[in-house]
Amino acid sequence: MSKIKLGMVGGGKGSFIGEVHRMAARLDDRYELVAGALSADAKTAEESALNLNLDKSRSYPSYETMAEVESSLESGIDVVAIVTPNHLHAKIAEIFLRRGIHVICDKPLTTNLDDAEYLASIVKESGLVFAVTYNYSGYPMVRQAREMIQNNDLGGIRAVQIEYAQDWLATGIENTGHKQALWRTNPEKAGMGGAIGDIGTHAFHLSEFVTGLRVRRLLADLDSFVPGRELDDNASILMEYTNGAKAMLWVSQIAAGKENGLKIRIYGSNAGLEWSQENPNFLKFSPLGESPRTLSRGGPSAGALAGNATRIPSGHPEGFIEGFANIYSDCADLIVAYKTSAKIESLVPAVNDGIRGMQFIETAVKSSKSGAAWLTFGS
Numbered sequence: 001m002s003k004i005k006l007g008m009v010g011g012g013k014g015s016f017i018g019e020v021h022r023m024a025a026r027l028d029d030r031y032e033l034v035a036g037a038l039s040a041d042a043k044t045a046e047e048s049a050l051n052l053n054l055d056k057s058r059s060y061p062s063y064e065t066m067a068e069v070e071s072s073l074e075s076g077i078d079v080v081a082i083v084t085p086n087h088l089h090a091k092i093a094e095i096f097l098r099r100g101i102h103v104i105c106d107k108p109l110t111t112n113l114d115d116a117e118y119l120a121s122i123v124k125e126s127g128l129v130f131a132v133t134y135n136y137s138g139y140p141m142v143r144q145a146r147e148m149i150q151n152n153d154l155g156g157i158r159a160v161q162i163e164y165a166q167d168w169l170a171t172g173i174e175n176t177g178h179k180q181a182l183w184r185t186n187p188e189k190a191g192m193g194g195a196i197g198d199i200g201t202h203a204f205h206l207s208e209f210v211t212g213l214r215v216r217r218l219l220a221d222l223d224s225f226v227p228g229r230e231l232d233d234n235a236s237i238l239m240e241y242t243n244g245a246k247a248m249l250w251v252s253q254i255a256a257g258k259e260n261g262l263k264i265r266i267y268g269s270n271a272g273l274e275w276s277q278e279n280p281n282f283l284k285f286s287p288l289g290e291s292p293r294t295l296s297r298g299g300p301s302a303g304a305l306a307g308n309a310t311r312i313p314s315g316h317p318e319g320f321i322e323g324f325a326n327i328y329s330d331c332a333d334l335i336v337a338y339k340t341s342a343k344i345e346s347l348v349p350a351v352n353d354g355i356r357g358m359q360f361i362e363t364a365v366k367s368s369k370s371g372a373a374w375l376t377f378g379s
């Protein structure tokens, strides 16, 4: 099977996540980057394309031109990765979907729920593959946790503790012109969520992905600790799932000393599980009344989901890039299945997961504005 032809919007010189997407796409040799509108600045786009050895004729000054030209080429791109700031996701995705091109879009899906729902209707109409890179669901031991919960190894789920804490917005670096901080703290570009949109949506998705449960209501208390900042940089959120289980979610980008502290703990009637992103090859399993044990990626107790998401023997650490690459590989399976009209099961986060992320942001903001009231999810 020939490689899937990938295009990219955003991800030029000096940007962050585009390079990670490219590494993830390369890891299993299933994609080839052939086109891009890599930057908002035409000159930077051109220079970035040159650095990536893209054919000059396939480096575009705008995503509109890229969609138009690529869809007219016999061997134009099959899929586009959207790695721009949030406010452009929906617009760019629509243009490519309308031209028959699959989409891999970073999170959060859009800047508001209306746009997300509109985009979902276009995805549905198109029948194309649409993936949202909630990449933490690609880690083998996250998938192991999901499988163990599906197998009822924990019994009924009662309590979930999740935290996603960083410190890189602990000071007003947006005022120094820091590129990534500038748009993330601007509601016009980030949407109505600050930290809750940027990293809270990851934590929220992870909790539903691992537990298989759905949140039915939540209570949120959002803070903006750094003076002059319009969007939240810290949040304390309580959540209730449809089975009655309760969760506490702490999201922060002002937690001094925290780098990328994403951590989830899940407690059922028979056992508990703990996983931490900064030590991702291990999962702690604590059956009630027994000594806790550490399960390792690729070890004898790892199940099928973890095994399928693993490339090298345990003891050789895998991490962020490999987890991201699992989403890309699973997405490649979907694109191949689309070509042959085959129906396959997939773990790839889809547009509905993107919508839930937007509902999470909007409900949290409303709840906080109503004095931290419990609100029905998505109300």
Ligand SMILES: NC(=O)c1ccc[n+]([C@@H]2O[C@H](COP(=O)([O-])OP(=O)(O)OC[C@H]3O[C@@H](n4cnc5c(N)ncnc54)[C@H](O)[C@@H]3O)[C@@H](O)[C@H]2O)c1
Pocket (backbone or CB within 6 Å): 009, 010, 011, 012, 013, 014, 015, 016, 017, 018, 037, 038, 039, 040, 041, 062, 063, 083, 084, 085, 086, 088, 106, 107, 108, 133, 134, 135, 179, 180, 183, 198
């Ligand atoms: N999945 C993850 O773990 C993860 C991590 C970081 C960021 N993200 C998401 O990825 C997206 C990008 O974040 P980032 O930190 O890489 O941002 P960034 O500011 O580093 O990069 C954004 C890129 O988009 C380009 N861009 C802006 N407007 C454009 C246009 N009109 N046409 C073409 N390119 C344009 C910029 O020039 C830049 O290259 C955001 O939605 C963010 O939430 C996801």
